[in-house]
Amino acid sequence: MAKQLKCADVDPKMRGCSFVAEGRDEAEVMKKAADHAKSAHGMAVIPPDVERKVRAAIRDTGGSKDIAGRDVKLGTSKLG
């Protein structure tokens, strides 16, 4: 299942960052998040405690269910 990570969910310090990493699996999301952390936040290395927060903040995308238990199709509309 596809995964998604919002940078702002990782750490309160990242509030205001609108970066979202998406990938087919956790490894791909982690890789994109690491690239982003390096280029946007100056983190040459992801410390283990931050990596734990990143993994905890990764969410599944697609296949979501609403409160009635029905499958929710994610919109394909593009913002902007």
Ligand SMILES: [Zn+2]
């Ligand atoms: Zn960020």
